[in-house]
Amino acid sequence: MRRSIALLVVALLIAVALWRRSGGETVMMPYVRLVDLAARSRAGVAAAPSVSTVDLPTVSIADETRYVLQPLRHDTLVHADDVHVDSDGRISFRVPLPKRLHGADRVVLVSYVHEDQHWQPLPALPLLTQGAGDDRNVAFGLTLRRAAGRAIGVYVEGYAIAPDWNEPQPTQEIDMPPHAELRFGIGIAPPAWRQGPVRFEIQSCRAAACESIFAETLDPAGAEGRLWQDRSVSLAKWAGQRRSFRFSARLVHDDGGGFSFPRWANPTVYAPKPPPARSLNVILLSIDTLRADHLTTYGYEHDTAPFIDETFGKGGTVFEHCVAAAVTTPPSHMTMLTSLPPCVHGLKTGLEVIPDWVITLAEEMRAGGFATGAVTEDGWLGIEHGFGRGFNVYAENKSPDIMTPVGQVEHTFARAETWLARHREQRFFLFLHTFQVHSPYTPPPRYQSLFASHDGQPVTADSRRNLRDAANYDREIRYTDDQLRRLFATITALGLQKNTIFLLTSDHGEEFLEHGYWQHGAHLYEETTHVPLMAWGPGHVVAGRRIAEPVGHVDLMPTILALAGLPPAAQAQGTSLAPLLAGAAFPPHPSRTLFSEAWGNKADDHYRPIDVEPPSYLAQDGPFKLARYRRADGFVYEYYDLTADPGERTNTYAGKTSEAAPLRAAVDAYERNCQAIELAVRRHPDAIAETTPHRALLQPEEEEKLRALGYLR
Numbered sequence: 001m002r003r004s005i006a007l008l009v010v011a012l013l014i015a016v017a018l019w020r021r022s023g024g025e026t027v028m029m030p031y032v033r034l035v036d037l038a039a040r041s042r043a044g045v046a047a048a049p050s051v052s053t054v055d056l057p058t059v060s061i062a063d064e065t066r067y068v069l070q071p072l073r074h075d076t077l078v079h080a081d082d083v084h085v086d087s088d089g090r091i092s093f094r095v096p097l098p099k100r101l102h103g104a105d106r107v108v109l110v111s112y113v114h115e116d117q118h119w120q121p122l123p124a125l126p127l128l129t130q131g132a133g134d135d136r137n138v139a140f141g142l143t144l145r146r147a148a149g150r151a152i153g154v155y156v157e158g159y160a161i162a163p164d165w166n167e168p169q170p171t172q173e174i175d176m177p178p179h180a181e182l183r184f185g186i187g188i189a190p191p192a193w194r195q196g197p198v199r200f201e202i203q204s205c206r207a208a209a210c211e212s213i214f215a216e217t218l219d220p221a222g223a224e225g226r227l228w229q230d231r232s233v234s235l236a237k238w239a240g241q242r243r244s245f246r247f248s249a250r251l252v253h254d255d256g257g258g259f260s261f262p263r264w265a266n267p268t269v270y271a272p273k274p275p276p277a278r279s280l281n282v283i284l285l286s287i288d289t290l291r292a293d294h295l296t297t298y299g300y301e302h303d304t305a306p307f308i309d310e311t312f313g314k315g316g317t318v319f320e321h322c323v324a325a326a327v328t329t330p331p332s333h334m335t336m337l338t339s340l341p342p343c344v345h346g347l348k349t350g351l352e353v354i355p356d357w358v359i360t361l362a363e364e365m366r367a368g369g370f371a372t373g374a375v376t377e378d379g380w381l382g383i384e385h386g387f388g389r390g391f392n393v394y395a396e397n398k399s400p401d402i403m404t405p406v407g408q409v410e411h412t413f414a415r416a417e418t419w420l421a422r423h424r425e426q427r428f429f430l431f432l433h434t435f436q437v438h439s440p441y442t443p444p445p446r447y448q449s450l451f452a453s454h455d456g457q458p459v460t461a462d463s464r465r466n467l468r469d470a471a472n473y474d475r476e477i478r479y480t481d482d483q484l485r486r487l488f489a490t491i492t493a494l495g496l497q498k499n500t501i502f503l504l505t506s507d508h509g510e511e512f513l514e515h516g517y518w519q520h521g522a523h524l525y526e527e528t529t530h531v532p533l534m535a536w537g538p539g540h541v542v543a544g545r546r547i548a549e550p551v552g553h554v555d556l557m558p559t560i561l562a563l564a565g566l567p568p569a570a571q572a573q574g575t576s577l578a579p580l581l582a583g584a585a586f587p588p589h590p591s592r593t594l595f596s597e598a599w600g601n602k603a604d605d606h607y608r609p610i611d612v613e614p615p616s617y618l619a620q621d622g623p624f625k626l627a628r629y630r631r632a633d634g635f636v637y638e639y640y641d642l643t644a645d646p647g648e649r650t651n652t653y654a655g656k657t658s659e660a661a662p663l664r665a666a667v668d669a670y671e672r673n674c675q676a677i678e679l680a681v682r683r684h685p686d687a688i689a690e691t692t693p694h695r696a697l698l699q700p701e702e703e704e705k706l707r708a709l710g711y712l713r
Helices: 002-009 037-043 190-195 306-313 329-338 361-367 408-423 461-493 553-563 657-668 670-683 700-708
Strands: 013-015 018-022 025-029 058-061 064-067 074-084 090-096 106-115 118-121 125-128 137-143 151-160 181-188 198-206 209-218 229-234 242-251 262-270 281-287 317-323 371-376 393-396 428-434 500-505 530-536 545-547 593-598 613-621 624-631 634-641
Touching: 058 181, 058 262, 064 262, 074 090, 090 151, 106 137, 106 190, 125 137, 181 190, 181 198, 181 209, 198 262, 209 229, 242 262, 281 329, 281 461, 281 553, 306 317, 306 461, 306 530, 317 593, 329 361, 329 553, 361 371, 361 428, 361 553, 371 408, 393 408, 408 428, 408 461, 461 500, 500 553, 593 657, 613 657, 613 670, 624 657, 634 657, 657 670
Parallel strands: 013 262, 281 428, 281 500, 317 545, 371 393, 371 428
Antiparallel strands: 018 025, 058 064, 064 393, 074 151, 090 137, 106 118, 106 125, 106 151, 181 229, 181 262, 198 209, 198 242, 317 530, 500 530, 593 613, 613 624, 624 634
């Protein structure tokens, strides 16, 4: 039984890391995966492996989630906003074990209490469960003397302690290629940090004969012991043999009743093999809330992004008109990663979880042999919504400290540099995301003297705030631009500029009273739907080219797969832009209708209500835009010609209904067409079984981050 479980979840990936010398220069040959035992185990040896990673277990340590050999069963036991605390400061619970924890004799409780507008963690608490069979429950109490007599929020998650937690995890046998190397991560999940140090060991086996090839003790009492640790072991001595591995871990100090949650992350065997032709690494950076017209490259009056202009504007290719899939963070980003409109992938308000049949860009890249990593800043990009699917490493900066003492973009890019250094010998896909430009606009003090002359508006309370916010927004862009310069210095130092394409975009823009409101979420004007899209890659991307034809977020997944030399995804609704980056002309008859969605009905950090009810939709064909807003008395349409009215000041729909008719027909049919796309994707042979979509509860750390970003009160 233990062997079958291990074979189901083992993630040994065969890959290549071959170095050769040419002209006195070291040239990197990235790996190509030969066997994915995890996918093969799920599909059956005779069947083709599945691209989907939904069945692979993951564990998060220090805000970094990785695929692991052994699952860690956990589920929410209590999530309540108004639990009454007794006068003596006690709260008592008796909670049935949820289905995921059925059969557990022992659990560890991880609790948070919501006091003084913030979630506070409590120490982990191991407990025995009570009852029998499916009727088991857990009884526990919390002591909160400061909250005596009040109602507070309580969140409790339970982690099952498996009775065989320290049993070895065996793998299938594989044919060992020459010059092979085993790389992996080791870590201890946070609920077991107080249980003491753990001894990790790997054995290499041929039939029943095994020998130790790795042993190390990790102590969670220290800072290093509370992070994933990456290690590697040479397998060269067993070249040509058929061998398996045994992964085991045990407590160093155990009186017989102890436990821990040690985990092995992404064990991968690398071996030399020439790379496939026309395969490039890809980095995708999304600078959240970055509107195109506040960048130097797009003609802005202030020099907000000199490095971006130098690198992408002059040294790369610029798409002058990229239409955002939505004007909020979650739906736009999921469209980037799936090439499906929000109305199909289902992540609309940010609380949903994408269904299992949706395949992500990272899953496609991982199945194609690429190392996949992401460094994000959490918030609406929390892993529980499906953003982590396919990423061997999904790192989230969950800290609500937006600028203490430096901006989050510095942490994000520094983490990215570490990941790039670790994976520079491989083909890779890296997704980066930063909220640095998002409100609250808090640039470092050294930027305060920049962009002081935001003039031209009547002096009112709103305009004063608007001038201040717009100036600080521009300073945040310049700060991010400077940090990007440092990241590119690392890319060059690692020699990655020779075989890497870097794409820069944003999920949506930001309003500064152009149409009466601040920020984003409800309107479909250019300040929120027009986002940058630029590409850089010396020798692979044409320098100094500007492409006027409209493109959209929906085109990113097909483009990145093409750049990687991988086949197109069956579900993709966009078009590959890779030929354009290489210098090809835009295809004949480039006219196409692009869509954007709005799922908010409030705007700015005061969350003032707007007289529209979501969803609102936009259809855009070249310079012509038609938006449909729903109000209490029916739909309202707004039609603009950006050539004649770039500021969208005059709604001409009433006088141009015949000209607007094609776009109105497209908007009115949008939801119906989305249903047809969903049905077609679900019926495709590559789609996995349908599951019922569900919503994810906000976790305490995610809630804290969203509060820091101004979404919650």
